[in-house]
Amino acid sequence: AQSVTQPDIHITVSEGASLELRCNYSYGATPYLFWYVQSPGQGLQLLLKYFSGDTLVQGIKGFEAEFKRSQSSFNLRKPSVHWSDAAEYFCAVGAKNTDKLIFGTGTRLQVFP
Amino acid sequence: DTEVTQTPKHLVMGMTNKKSLKCEQHMGHRAMYWYKQKAKKPPELMFVYSYEKLSINESVPSRFSPECPNSSLLNLHLHALQPEDSALYLCASSQIDGRHQPQHFGDGTRLSIL
Numbered sequence: 001a002q003s004v005t006q007p008d009i010h011i012t013v014s015e016g017a018s019l020e021l022r023c024n025y026s027y028g029a030t031p032y033l034f035w036y037v038q039s040p041g042q043g044l045q046l047l048l049k050y051f052s053g054d055t056l057v058q059g060i061k062g063f064e065a066e067f068k069r070s071q072s073s074f075n076l077r078k079p080s081v082h083w084s085d086a087a088e089y090f091c092a093v094g095a096k097n098t099d100k101l102i103f104g105t106g107t108r109l110q111v112f113p
Numbered sequence: 114d115t116e117v118t119q120t121p122k123h124l125v126m127g128m129t130n131k132k133s134l135k136c137e138q139h140m141g142h143r144a145m146y147w148y149k150q151k152a153k154k155p156p157e158l159m160f161v162y163s164y165e166k167l168s169i170n171e172s173v174p175s176r177f178s179p180e181c182p183n184s185s186l187l188n189l190h191l192h193a194l195q196p197e198d199s200a201l202y203l204c205a206s207s208q209i210d211g212r213h214q215p216q217h218f219g220d221g222t223r224l225s226i227l
Contacts, residue, residue, distance in 0.1 A: 032213035043117070043203055043218035044156070051212060090155055094213025099144055099169065101216060103155035 002027050004093050006104035014112050015083050021076040021107050023091030032094035033074045034101070035065055039087045047089075050074060061085070086111045116140055117219035119204050125225045128194060134222045136187040136204030145187040146216060147179060148203040156203055162187060163209060194226045 003026045013019055025031055032051055036044040048059025055067040065076045074091060091104040117138045126132050136145065144163050148156035161169035162181040176198075178190040187204055201223050205216040 034215060036218075041220075041223075043119075043220040044205075044216075046215045046217070049215050088153075099146075099161045099163065099207075099213075100158055101213070106153075106155055108153075 002093060002095055002102050004091050004102050004104035006089075006091055006107050008107045009105070010108045010110070012110040012112060013081050016080050019076075019078045019081045019085070019109070021089050021091075021109070023074045023076065023104060024072050025074065025091075025093045026072065027093055027096075029096070030069075033065075033067060034092045034094075035059065035063070035074075035076050036090045036092060037061075037087045038090065038106075044090065047076070081109075081111055083111045083113060085109060117204055117206055117217050119202075119219035119222050121222055122220070123223045123225075125227060126191070126194065127227050128196075130194075131190070131192045133191065134189040134202055134204075134224075136189075136219060137185055138206040138217070139185055140206060140217065141184075141208075142206035142217070143184060143209045144207045145181060146205040146207075147187065147189050148205065149198075150201040150203055150221070160189075191224075194224075196226050199224055199226045 005024045034049045035047040038044045047063050048057050050057050050067045058064050063078050089107045092101045120135045147159040150156045158171050159173045160179045165181045176193050180188040201221040203221045205218045207216045208214040
C-alpha cells in the first residue's frame with residue numbers, strides 16, 4: 001500500500017540554523033511528491049513538487065528537497081531558518097490512478113530566536 | 114493571498130441547522146476537492162469533483178452533501194451535523210493533465226458544532 005512517513009512529529013531549531021525535515025514514502029513506481037506548509041489558521045501552501053528529472057528541486061521561501069529513490073526519501077531542507085518558517089509541514093505523494101494525495105502525519109517546526 | 118477563496122471563514126451552527134460552505138477558484142482548474150482537517154492532523158479527503166462530476170466520495174456521511182454548480186464553484190451543504198464534525202474544512206483545486214498536478218488550497222472554513 002502507498003504511504004508516507006514523517007518520522008519527526010516536532011522539531012525545534014534556532015533562527016539561522018539549517019533545517020532538514022524527513023519524509024519517506026512507499027510507492028511502486030516513480031512517485032509524484034510534494035511538500036506543503038501550513039501556518040496556524042491557514043490552508044496548505046505548496047512549497048515544491050517532484051515529478052521527474054533533476055532530483056534536487058527548488059521551491060519557494062528558500063526551501064529545497066532531494067528525491068532519493070534508493071532510500072525512498074524526499075527530505076526538505078533550508079540552509080538558514082527564519083522565525084516565520086514556524087509552521088506545520090506535510091509531505092505528500094500522489095496516489096496511483098486516482099486524484100488522491102496521501103499525506104504524512106506532519107512535522108511541527110518551532111523556531112527559537 | 115490564496116487563489117482559492119472559501120466562505121465563510123468561521124461558522125458556528127447547531128446540530129439542527131442547515132448551512133453551506135462555498136469555494137471558488139478562477140485558475141481554470143477542472144478538479145476540485147473537499148477536505149476535513151482536525152487539529153494537529155493532516156487533511157482527510159472527503160470528495161473530489163472532476164469536470165464538475167463527483168469522482169470520489171470517501172464514504173462521507175450523508176449529512177455532508179457536495180455540489181459543483183460550475184467549473185469555478187464548489188459547495189458543501191451541511192445538515193444535522195454532530196459535534197465531532199467540528200473541524201477545519203479545506204477546499205482545493207488542481208489542473209487535470211494525466212499527472213498529479215499540485216493542489217491549491219484555500220484558507221478553510223473553521224466549523225464549530227454546538
